[in-house]
Structure formats: structure tokens, C-alpha cells
Amino acid sequence: MPLTVAILSVGDELTAGDLHDTNAPWIATEACARGHRIDGFTTVPDDVAAIERAIVAVRPRVDLLVITGGLGPTIDDLTRDGVAAACAVELTERAEIVDDLRTVYRGAEPSPASRRQAEIPVGAEILVNTRGTAPGFLVTTERDDGEIFRVACVPGVPSEMREMVVDVFERAWAGSMAVAASKHTFLVCGIPESEIGDRLLDLMDREADVRVGITTKFAAHTIALRGDDPERLAAVADEVRARLGRDVATEGDKTLAEVVVDIATRSGATLATAESCTGGLVAAAITDVPGSSAVFLEAAVTYSNSAKSARLGVPAGTLQHHGAVSEPTVQAMAQGERERSGADLVVAISGIAGPGGGTPDKPVGTVVFGLAHEGGIDTFTRRWLGTRDEIRQRAVTIALEMFRRRLLAREASAQS
Numbered sequence: 001m002p003l004t005v006a007i008l009s010v011g012d013e014l015t016a017g018d019l020h021d022t023n024a025p026w027i028a029t030e031a032c033a034r035g036h037r038i039d040g041f042t043t044v045p046d047d048v049a050a051i052e053r054a055i056v057a058v059r060p061r062v063d064l065l066v067i068t069g070g071l072g073p074t075i076d077d078l079t080r081d082g083v084a085a086a087c088a089v090e091l092t093e094r095a096e097i098v099d100d101l102r103t104v105y106r107g108a109e110p111s112p113a114s115r116r117q118a119e120i121p122v123g124a125e126i127l128v129n130t131r132g133t134a135p136g137f138l139v140t141t142e143r144d145d146g147e148i149f150r151v152a153c154v155p156g157v158p159s160e161m162r163e164m165v166v167d168v169f170e171r172a173w174a175g176s177m178a179v180a181a182s183k184h185t186f187l188v189c190g191i192p193e194s195e196i197g198d199r200l201l202d203l204m205d206r207e208a209d210v211r212v213g214i215t216t217k218f219a220a221h222t223i224a225l226r227g228d229d230p231e232r233l234a235a236v237a238d239e240v241r242a243r244l245g246r247d248v249a250t251e252g253d254k255t256l257a258e259v260v261v262d263i264a265t266r267s268g269a270t271l272a273t274a275e276s277c278t279g280g281l282v283a284a285a286i287t288d289v290p291g292s293s294a295v296f297l298e299a300a301v302t303y304s305n306s307a308k309s310a311r312l313g314v315p316a317g318t319l320q321h322h323g324a325v326s327e328p329t330v331q332a333m334a335q336g337e338r339e340r341s342g343a344d345l346v347v348a349i350s351g352i353a354g355p356g357g358g359t360p361d362k363p364v365g366t367v368v369f370g371l372a373h374e375g376g377i378d379t380f381t382r383r384w385l386g387t388r389d390e391i392r393q394r395a396v397t398i399a400l401e402m403f404r405r406r407l408l409a410r411e412a413s414a415q416s
Contacts, residue, residue, distance in 0.1 A: 051082025067154030272343035312336030
């Protein structure tokens with residue numbers, strides 16, 4: 001049977017909203033990949049009583065609690081104290097940890113504050129931290145029902161936390177209880193989430209043996225299939241493919257940018273961008289992919305009207321009569337960049353990402369796209385609600401999807 005795992009994040013900076021917790025989702029992903037079940041996430045401040053209450057609350061129902069944060073040398077690092085209180089044991093200084101601290105400090109005696117990191121609950125196993133000074137620890141106790149309850153405490157620094165969590169999940173007691181996860185994902189772009197829901201409606205029964213869920217972020221939809229029977233999972237995956245067809249950008253862990261680079265590479269097509277409101281984000285997404293230099297030629301980031309005219313040849317009259325955020329302007333941007341770069345495909349973008357700059361006719365969230373190709377230039381306009389970052393990131397997704405679909409069309413035409 002898989003483990004039931006809970007995750008507790010400790011820190012005033014988290015409960016105050018000053019810092020976004022990326023540790024808990026990462027730990028959950030690692031746990032689920034090993035077939036374990038997630039009971040939930042909890043966040044508490046640097047407070048002994050709050051930490052103790054959170055541990056006591058999950059103890060009756062989980063096998064493993066992973067706690068991140070609160071293991072440093074300062075007086076507000078109180079995770080050790082909270083765990084000791086919840087497990088009804090004392091803290092004790094471990095000589096081997098003190099020796100490790102002396103090594104870190106090149107033989108110097110650790111200060112009283114640093115030495116506090118050597119205090120862990122009596123009976124706990126030390127979890128070695130190869131990337132920092134604060135060790136973690138693992139406490140093993142027995143629940144009232146006779147089952148084993150473990151608490152693994154690791155630092156909150158992601159680079160330190162990740163290595164130590166993997167170490168915990170690779171213990172024999174964790175691996176022997178886990179089963180291989182049965183999961184398959186699809187990435188779908190270019191159509192609304194509601195349309196995907198309509199097409200897959202009968203497959204999304206929450207009581208079915210294969211659960212189908214949709215998550216949307218920045219105009220990209222991830223469809224996740226989960227089930228215990230690999231054959232049933234494969235059958236549902238086949239049905240999803242049949243219903244969504246070429247709207248599926250990729251399956252598994254590949255990003256949309258990786259798909260674009262792959263198709264362009266195998267077809268020998270070259271790409272370029274002319275960007276205004278996205279400020280080079282589309283180019284950055286593509287060039288993040290290893291090997292993209294074989295297909296991506298250049299990016300023109302023309303933020304001002306003068307740059308659009310000087311670098312891309314957008315006529316002054318077009319900008320004056322239609323404005324920078326308009327289909328005629330984007331059409332001229334795409335054409336100018338294609339002529340300048342010699343790329344087979346060029347995506348151009350201009351928009352109003354906000355928070356200011358909108359008008360009744362062109363409110364914040366208006367983004368215009370253009371795609372120049374061998375057959376002409378296609379343009380369209382989108383309007384979204386959201387923050388500046390959300391609007392820009394959605395524009396990146398749409399731009400990459402424009403490349404993907406046009407590349408597939410070129411490929412199909414060449415094969416016919």
C-alpha cells in the first residue's frame with residue numbers, strides 16, 4: 001500500500017504572504033510520482049504551539065509528515081521545538097552535528113546560535129545536509145492504532161530541501177510501500193477549456209476507475225489522467241487523443257516551446273519574432289530549448305512606435321491611423337521582420353498588458369497577433385482579464401501555438 005503523506009510548511013514569511021511556497025507542490029509531485037497519496041498542505045507561522053498542533057492534527061491519519069523550514073540558527077527557527085513537543089520528547093545536542101559545524105567553520109568553534117542547529121529530538125535520525133549547515137532529522141513513532149508515524153524535517157531552502165526529501169523517499173520503508181504511479185498528461189492549447197470539457201464530459205466522472213482532470217495556466221490546458229490499471233489508463237488516453245486530435249500539442253513532460261523546436265527542426269523551418277508587449281518573452285521561451293539555434297534566427301523587440309518604424313518598416317500612417325495595438329500594425333511588423341530576417345515563419349505581437357494604457361476601444365488585456373508565412377499574413381485579436389504578467393504569459397502561449405499549428409500545416413502540405 002502507498003504511504004499517506006502530509007506536508008507542513010513553517011515560516012512567518014509564508015503565512016504573511018511575503019514568500020510563495022514552492023516547496024510543498026514540489027514535495028507533492030515527488031510523492032505522487034512514487035505512488036504515494038497526499039493528505040494535504042498546511043502552513044503555520046514560526047510558533048511552537050502552532051507547529052505542535054499541526055503535527056498532532058495529522059498524526060492519526062498519515063504515515064509520513066514532511067516539514068520544511070524553521071531549522072536555522074536564529075531564535076525564530078522553532079521547528080525542532082514544535083516536533084519535540086508533539087512527540088513528547090526532549091531536544092538533545094548531537095556531537096556529530098557539532099563536529100560537522102566545526103568542519104564547515106574550518107575548525108572554529110560554532111557560535112551558540114549556530115550550535116543550536118545541533119539540537120534535535122531525542123531518538124531522531126539525522127538527515128545529512130550536503131548543501132547547507134542545518135541538518136534535517138527523521139522521527140519515527142507509533143500511532144495509537146499501532147501504525148508507524150514518521151516526521152521528516154528538512155530546511156526550507158529549496159536546493160537543500162530537495163536532496164533531503166529524495167533521500168527520505170528512497171528509504172526502504174518508503175519504496176517498499178509505494179506502487180508505480182499511473183498517470184498520463186496531455187498539453188492542449190488554442191481552444192477554450194470549456195470546449196475541452198465538452199469533448200471529454202463523459203470521461204470526467206469522478207467515480208470512474210480513471211480520473212480525468214483539467215488544469216489551465218496562461219492559456220495552456222493540462223489534462224491529467226490518473227488510475228491504478230495501466231490498461232484502462234491507456235484506453236482512456238486513446239479516447240482523449242481521438243477526441244482532441246491535433247489540438248493536443250504534446251503528451252508527457254515536453255513544453256510547448258520544445259514541441260515547436262522539434263517540429264521546426266525536423267521540417268527545416270526557420271523562425272523569428274517581432275515583439276512589443278511581450279518584450280522578448282516568446283524568443284526567450286524558444287531559446288530556452290537546447291538546439292533552438294538551428295531554427296530560431298532572431299527577435300526584434302520593438303517596444304516604441306519609433307522602433308516599429310525604424311527597425312520593421314511599419315508605416316507612420318499605419319501607426320497614426322490605427323495605433324500600435326492594431327491588426328494593420330501587427331501585420332506590418334510581421335512582414336517587416338520576415339523580410340529582414342529571412343525566416344520562414346514570423347510571429348508578431350503588440351498589446352496593452354497594463355495596468356494602465358487602456359481605452360474604451362482597446363482596454364487593458366487587448367493583444368494583437370500576426371503570423372507571416374509563405375502564403376501571406378494572418379492576424380487576430382484577443383482580449384483577456386488579468387495581471388500584467390498573466391496577459392503577457394498568455395500571449396506567449398498563443399504565439400507558440402501559432403508556430404506549432406503553422407509548422408504542422410507546412411509539414412502536412414509538404415507530405416501531400
